[in-house]
Amino acid sequence: MPEMTAPKTIELRVLRYCPSRDSAPAFGSFQVPYTDDMSVLQALQQIKATLDGSLAFRWSCRMAVCGSCGMMINGEPRLACNTFLRDLAPDAVTIEPLQNFPIERDLVVTVGDFVKKIESIYPYVMPKAPKTIEQGTYLQTPAEMEAYASFADCINCMLCYAACPQFGANPDFIGPGAMALLQRYSSDSRDGGQQARLDRIRGEDGVWSCTAVGICSEVCPKQVDPANAVNQNKSKSALDFFLSRLRKETVS
Amino acid sequence: MSESRPYLRAQPRHWWAHSPYRAYTIRELSGVALALYAAILLAGLASLARGPAAFETYRQFLASPLSLLIHLLLLAAAVWHMWTWFQILPKTMPKLVWRGRLIRQDVMSLTATVVAVVCSLLLLSLFILVGAYL
Amino acid sequence: MSTPNDSPLPKRTIAPLFWLLFGAGGMLAALFGPALILATGVMIPFGWGLPQRFDSYANVLALARNPLGKLVLLAVIALLFWHAAERLFLTLKDMRAAPVWLLRWLTYGVAAVLTVVTLALLLAIGF
Numbered sequence: 001m002p003e004m005t006a007p008k009t010i011e012l013r014v015l016r017y018c019p020s021r022d023s024a025p026a027f028g029s030f031q032v033p034y035t036d037d038m039s040v041l042q043a044l045q046q047i048k049a050t051l052d053g054s055l056a057f058r059w060s061c062r063m064a065v066c067g068s069c070g071m072m073i074n075g076e077p078r079l080a081c082n083t084f085l086r087d088l089a090p091d092a093v094t095i096e097p098l099q100n101f102p103i104e105r106d107l108v109v110t111v112g113d114f115v116k117k118i119e120s121i122y123p124y125v126m127p128k129a130p131k132t133i134e135q136g137t138y139l140q141t142p143a144e145m146e147a148y149a150s151f152a153d154c155i156n157c158m159l160c161y162a163a164c165p166q167f168g169a170n171p172d173f174i175g176p177g178a179m180a181l182l183q184r185y186s187s188d189s190r191d192g193g194q195q196a197r198l199d200r201i202r203g204e205d206g207v208w209s210c211t212a213v214g215i216c217s218e219v220c221p222k223q224v225d226p227a228n229a230v231n232q233n234k235s236k237s238a239l240d241f242f243l244s245r246l247r248k249e250t251v252s
Numbered sequence: 253m254s255e256s257r258p259y260l261r262a263q264p265r266h267w268w269a270h271s272p273y274r275a276y277t278i279r280e281l282s283g284v285a286l287a288l289y290a291a292i293l294l295a296g297l298a299s300l301a302r303g304p305a306a307f308e309t310y311r312q313f314l315a316s317p318l319s320l321l322i323h324l325l326l327l328a329a330a331v332w333h334m335w336t337w338f339q340i341l342p343k344t345m346p347k348l349v350w351r352g353r354l355i356r357q358d359v360m361s362l363t364a365t366v367v368a369v370v371c372s373l374l375l376l377s378l379f380i381l382v383g384a385y386l
Numbered sequence: 387m388s389t390p391n392d393s394p395l396p397k398r399t400i401a402p403l404f405w406l407l408f409g410a411g412g413m414l415a416a417l418f419g420p421a422l423i424l425a426t427g428v429m430i431p432f433g434w435g436l437p438q439r440f441d442s443y444a445n446v447l448a449l450a451r452n453p454l455g456k457l458v459l460l461a462v463i464a465l466l467f468w469h470a471a472e473r474l475f476l477t478l479k480d481m482r483a484a485p486v487w488l489l490r491w492l493t494y495g496v497a498a499v500l501t502v503v504t505l506a507l508l509l510a511i512g513f
Contacts, residue, residue, distance in 0.1 A: 017259055019255050019256060019257035019258075019259070020255040024259065025259060025261070099261070100263070101260075102258030102259060102260040103258060103259045103260070103261070104256065104258055110258050120393070142352060143349045143352050144349075146347065146349045146352070146353070146354050147346070147347045147349055148347070150347070165263070165267050165268070165273055165480070168263040168267065169263060169480070187346065187347065199395050199396075200395070200396065201396075202395075202396060202398050202399070203396030203397050203398065203399055204396075204397075204399045204401065205396065206396055208399050208401040208402070208405075211276075211280075211476045211480070212340055212343065213273065213276045214276070214340065214343065215272055215273070215276075217343075218272070225343075227343045228342070228343045228345075228347070228357075231340075231343040231344040232343070232344055232345055232346050234344060234402075234405060235344055235345075237402060238402035238405055238406055241398065241402040241403070242402075244398075265482065267480075268477070268480045268481060277477065277480070280473045280476065280477045281473075281477065283412065283415075283469055283470055283473035283474075284470045284473055284474050284477070285470075286411070286415050286419065286466045286469060286470055287466060287467055287469075287470030287471075287474075289419075289422075289423055289427075289466065290462070290463045290466035290467050290470070290500075292427070293426070293459070293462065293463050294463055294500065294503070294504060294507075296446070297450065297459065297463070297504065297507045297508070297511075298507055300443075300446055300447060300450055300507075300511060301507050301510050301511050304443045307443045307446070308443070311431070311441055311443075314426075314427070314430075314431035314441065315431040315432060319427065319431065320427070320428065320431075320432070322427075323423055323424075323426075323427025323428055324428070326423050326427065327420060327423045327424060327427070327428070330415060330419040330420045330423050331420055333412070333415055333416060333419065334415070334416040334419065334420060337412055337413075337415075337416040338416065367417075368416050368417050371417040371418060371421075372417070372418060372419075372420045372421035372424075373421070375418055375421040375422070375425075376421045376424065376425060379421075379425050379429075379436055379440075380435065380436060383436050383437045383440065
């Protein structure tokens with residue numbers, strides 16, 4: 001008969017905030033029994049199921065494709081479903097909502113502004129040479145797809161925004177995630193909307209808030225490389241800065 | 253119960269001094285060290301304009317142990333600038349596809365760094381050649 | 387879904403100009419900086435590998451009087467100042483050291499002044 005050993009437990013320190021009750025966020029502590037295969041998300045679900053049903057957090061797929069469970073784990077922006085207790089034990093795990101975003105409640109942050117930023121950069125192919133259905137499909141070589149493939153992998157988890165200190169300093173900065181989506185379309189061989197998108201990011205809150213810190217690409221769980229999306233658009237925006245003056249002169 | 257009062261935590265004032273941002277701050281400051289070198293060149297230009305006596309004072313400063321120390325520190329800063337410059341460089345370029353595959357950023361960085369080292373060596377060689385024959 | 391056409395286009399910023407100057411200075415420093423510092427600060431003053439006569443008054447004057455020499459000196463000095471100005475501006479802004487308008491004058495303003503001073507000195511040295 002196998003020996004019954006006491007289950008090992010780990011302490012989770014979770015930042016709590018309930019607007020109707022609290023004036024400011026404060027840490028709560030939970031002792032959670034765990035096994036080596038458990039993720040931080042499973043630990044949170046365990047807390048909610050057995051210790052404190054009021055704990056609020058977003059989650060969905062449990063497998064790092066939906067982007068819902070982004071949060072600060074031991075001070076780093078991570079997906080909770082993709083972070084494992086065995087790598088953090090035996091020390092206490094500190095869990096906070098994503099940095100740089102307003103906290104709605106517990107680990108849930110406000111995402112409305114992020115959604116507006118995505119909407120603002122024409123997140124769809126605007127065909128260079130539109131085809132009717134009768135004319136057939138748009139063709140694209142594998143090499144042409146490589147040019148935007150990584151940017152298409154973005155799952156909108158916002159870890160890059162949590163990592164970006166310029167977004168922390170300026171919440172109106174369009175940010176790495178929206179720029180990754182912009183570049184996914186602008187470098188698509190079918191697309192002709194490059195100028196329209198450049199016009200949206202030419203301001204102080206567009207690309208020009210970025211100082212090439214680069215941590216956004218380091219925390220990205222999908223290797224999207226948003227730093228590349230932002231910084232290659234600095235060159236394009238700078239070129240546009242001068243070309244637009246020439247365009248105005250030829251028009252007038 | 254469904255009151256919404258979002259709470260924004262303030263950005264820590266010294267975020268730039270802590271991990272993981274400290275490396276970025278040091279990188280940026282290496283660029284500022286280059287201004288010190290430019291200032292030394294400008295000082296040389298100013299003393300040149302003032303005449304032989306002033307320029308001799310400048311020469312003597314350049315031949316001092318203090319100047320040597322400063323220049324060695326500036327050299328270290330310049331090398332750090334060069335290395336980190338080419339680490340960032342691929343981020344400013346569009347995705348490059350060669351024979352169906354993406355050119356890797358670390359390959360771009362290493363190639364550019366090697367080219368830069370060669371450029372510096374070529375410049376030094378040029379000076380040495382000029383020194384030998386003129 | 388709010389359509390982007392509803393909102394006015396963002397105001398252009400002059401930041402690209404300073405970014406290009408930063409880029410030019412940075413590339414110059416990356417390619418030739420170590421060689422220049424080594425040559426002018428270590429090798430020539432002590433005669434290690436390069437002759438000390440390189441920084442004799444007569445030789446440096448000849449370099450500074452040469453039109454091409456003037457161009458090179460102006461480019462190196464000015465671009466390094468503009469590169470440092472952009473980086474210092476952004477770093478001081480990160481540190482919230484002062485109001486942004488003041489930081490612009492202290493960095494870009496000083497770089498502009500130093501560029502003019504360099505040009506003036508090069509012209510004063512004559513041809």
